[in-house]
Amino acid sequence: MQYGLILTHNLSTIITAFFSLLYLGLNFKKVKEEKDIRKKLLLNIIFILTISCFYWMPFVETSFFTKYQVYEEGMMSTPELTAERGLSIKQLFVTLNNGSYVFELGPHIILMLAFSIFTFKKIKPELKEQYGFFLFSGIITLWMSTKYFPWKFLPQEFSFIQFPWRMLMLSSFFLSIVCAINMSEVIKAFNYKDALVISAISIIYIVALSGLLVKYTENIENIENIHLGNISGREFETVAGTAKAEYLPVNAYKNRFYIATRDDFIDIIEGKAIIEDEVKNGSNYKAKIKTLETEYTIFELPYIYYPGYKVTSDGMQIDTFETKNGFIGFALYKDENIDLEVTYTGTSLMKISMLISFLSLITFLVCIVKKPENLKNEEK
Numbered sequence: 054m055q056y057g058l059i060l061t062h063n064l065s066t067i068i069t070a071f072f073s074l075l076y077l078g079l080n081f082k083k084v085k086e087e088k089d090i091r092k093k094l095l096l097n098i099i100f101i102l103t104i105s106c107f108y109w110m111p112f113v114e115t116s117f118f119t120k121y122q123v124y125e126e127g128m129m130s131t132p133e134l135t136a137e138r139g140l141s142i143k144q145l146f147v148t149l150n151n152g153s154y155v156f157e158l159g160p161h162i163i164l165m166l167a168f169s170i171f172t173f174k175k176i177k178p179e180l181k182e183q184y185g186f187f188l189f190s191g192i193i194t195l196w197m198s199t200k201y202f203p204w205k206f207l208p209q210e211f212s213f214i215q216f217p218w219r220m221l222m223l224s225s226f227f228l229s230i231v232c233a234i235n236m237s238e239v240i241k242a243f244n245y246k247d248a249l250v251i252s253a254i255s256i257i258y259i260v261a262l263s264g265l266l267v268k269y270t271e272n273i274e275n276i277e278n279i280h281l282g283n284i285s286g287r288e289f290e291t292v293a294g295t296a297k298a299e300y301l302p303v304n305a306y307k308n309r310f311y312i313a314t315r316d317d318f319i320d321i322i323e324g325k326a327i328i329e330d331e332v333k334n335g336s337n338y339k340a341k342i343k344t345l346e347t348e349y350t351i352f353e354l355p356y357i358y359y360p361g362y363k364v365t366s367d368g369m370q371i372d373t374f375e376t377k378n379g380f381i382g383f384a385l386y387k388d389e390n391i392d393l394e395v396t397y398t399g400t401s402l403m404k405i406s407m408l409i410s411f412l413s414l415i416t417f418l419v420c421i422v423k424k425p426e427n428l429k430n431e432e433k
Contacts, residue, residue, distance in 0.1 A: 059105045063112075064213060065222060072190065072223060079186060103413035110406035111360075111399075118360045119375055122306035123299040130212040132205040139200030139217040156198075156218055158228075160257055165232035172238040184234055191227035194220045302358050305379025312378075317355050319393075322376065324350030326385070336362070336397035343390045354381040354395060361399040366391040 058066040077084060077094075084090050102109075115121070122128055130138075144156045146163075169188065176184055196202050198220040204211065214220075298306055305312060318331050319340060324347035331340040333355060344350045356362055358375040364383055365371060371393075376382040385391070 059101070060108055064215075064219070068214070068219070068223065075190075076186065079182075100413060100417055104410055104417060106413075107403075107406045107410035110409075111403045114400060114402050115360055119358055120303040121299075122301050122303050125303065126209060127212075128299060130215045132207055132209060132212050135212045135214060135217060136200060136203075136205040138215070139202060139204060140198050141200060145195065145199070154218075156221060162228060162232060164257065165235055166228060168235035168239055169231065172235045175238050176234065180234070184231065187227045187230045191224050191231060194224035194227060198224065302375065302379040304375060304377055305357050308378045312357070315355070315378075319355065320353040322351040322353050322382065323347075326350045326352070336395075338393075338395035340393045341391075342385065342393050344385045344387055347387060349384050349386050351382060351384050353378065354383070356381045356395070361397050361403065363396050363398045365394050365396075 058069055084094070116124070140156055146157055148155050148157055173181070173184070198217045200217070202217065204217060298309055301309075301312075317333055319328055319338075319342075321328075325345040327343045327345070329341045329343075332338070336356070338354065338356075342352075353376045354362075354364070358379050358381050362373070362381055363370065364373050364381070371383050373381050373383045381395075
């Protein structure tokens with residue numbers, strides 16, 4: 054699960070990891086006493102980190118490469134804005150007329166949770182602690198999804214969640230376990246009373262879904278109407294660095310209009326030079342450059358300053374830097390005559406991380422194949 058989250062949504066990974074660590078902390082005694090559990094936990098952590106390192110290692114590397122807008126204070130959100138985006142209690146039960154999303158728990162979840170009042174006393178003592186954790190965590194994460202949680206008083210770092218309703222991801226998970234235990238206790242000694250209760254739940258659920266109990270009076274907004282990033286005067290426009298350009302280098306973000314209007318060729322920032330036979334094809338670029346009488350000439354390539362680009366002349370690598378516009382720049386001295394070539398090769402760390410992930414995946418698959426054999430040997 055954590056591996057999948059790392060590759061899909063970093064924030065969800067962090068949130069899930071936090072509650073996973075909290076769960077481990079509450080069960081620390083068992084983890085401490087059971088050597089087998091510690092071993093499995095360690096192996097899982099290693100596999101998660103090594104299999105996904107092709108993603109997170111370059112991610113960490115880029116954070117040291119330059120400053121990116123996404124990490125600037127207040128870029129993604131602020132404590133006040135995060136608090137404003139919280140849900141109202143009503144939204145957990147009924148979809149608002151002007152709502153673009155559905156946040157409600159649903160009548161089936163609410164009804165199954167109601168059985169907690171009756172089933173808690175019947176649960177086995179060894180399960181009560183786990184049951185209590187999931188019920189408590191479900192309620193807390195529900196609270197965190199609302200505007201009544203003190204988001205605005207928390208440090209700026211917590212604002213990276215942007216939308217408190219993201220906590221519904223965890224509350225759904227926690228409460229589903231509670232609901233499953235509740236229903237298992239209800240049907241354990243199944244009789245006509247239980248049949249009546251289940252029938253009543255089913256009828257209410259069907260009525261609710263049919264729109265007789267809760268009515269939606271307005272259609273959900275068309276997702277195509279979401280603005281993708283207005284940087285050059287055009288209303289709908291996707292830009293480099295994702296929809297709102299937040300993953301651009303800070304310098305590039307400050308010059309978004311420049312990005313939108315800049316041509317696709319090399320620029321001379323300072324000095325004089327003759328540039329001929331320019332060819333740009335995606336991440337590949339070639340040109341013949343001859344500098345003139347100035348002591349040195351500074352150039353700006355038509356590529357935003359991200360790691361992994363290799364700039365060479367006759368096989369020799371040229372040092373690069375970030376220009377004031379957030380693009381890749383380089384300098385040549387007086388009277389140099391070169392055949393410039395630019396390619397995207399990725400960094401050495403990217404290649405190493407890919408190799409580690411590949412070897413880890415092979416090891417993981419081998420362990421899965423051998424596991425059934427080990428289980429058979431243990432049974433014998």
